[in-house]
Amino acid sequence: MQTANSNDSHENFIMKVLKAQVAAPGAAMQRANNRQWALKPQDLAVLFKLVALGGQWLPYQAMAKQMHLSQFETHAAMQRLVACRLARTDEDGRVRPIMQVLHPFVFYGAAYVYPAVRTEITIGFATAYGAAPMKEHVMFADEFPPVWPHAEGTVRGPGLLPLYENAPLAARDDNTLAQMMTLFDALRIGQAREREKAGELLALRLR
Known part of the structure; x- marks a missing residue:
């Protein structure tokens, strides 16, 4: 049976670990899933390209070539679009635009x-x-x-x-x-x- 003191000690230990993770320069705060996502201007162009493809899927290498971006920039743009819920990833890993939110975003946000x-x-x-x-x-x-x-x-x-x-x-x-x-x-x-x-x-x- 745990005492109140042991519970407090355990809680204090957890708090110290969490504070250390936040303060550590190479820890969780630097990970992609722990930073604030923000769209870049090229992301909107990539989103338009997904619409222009009409459901066709291009491998990242081909997509990057057509957009005149690097593969890294293209993949990162896709990630940001999904994170911002302007696109979704299918079971097969293909990124698709979410048309229901695309229109209001372009007209009332992106401009x-x-x-x-x-x-x-x-x-x-x-x-x-x-x-x-x-x-x-x-x-x-x-x-x-x-x-x-x-x-x-x-x-x-x-x-x-x-x-x-x-x-x-x-x-x-x-x-x-x-x-x-x-x-x-x-x-x-x-x-x-x-x-x-x-x-x-x-x-x-x-x-």
Whole structure:
């Protein structure tokens, strides 16, 4: 039969162990499951890519190549999407987007979490209302369309930083992905009427 003193001693021992684990630089606080998860901008692009694939699954190596990311960055993005409940892992280990939460996240979260960052006039790839499908629906008075700055681009206009450095290359290789990312940019920088139209067009692609 344990006494009150023995219970107190056991509790004190447990508390000391837990405090040591928290304080130790190489212990539990450094483990992935013990840190605060936070989405990175490229994670949204990876999420769009999962939607663009239409249920098809790409091995991490192929996915990384198409997204112009490293395999580590691609795998980490998938982990964060699952941790944030924007995607789920099937029994076969394949990551799938959760469509029910994707729409509200993109429209009411991501556009504010990843605010537009503009730059000076540059060369790159057209985006927002300067790219399809928005340019077919919106007339803009600007002399130049907004562009993702990139050396391989051919369009001149005010710069708008993409979600990550190589996003323009990933978009160039996948028209469906490109449309989702340029529409997302229209949500970020457009006026009320442009945002409304971009929302309609993007919603059609997030079903």
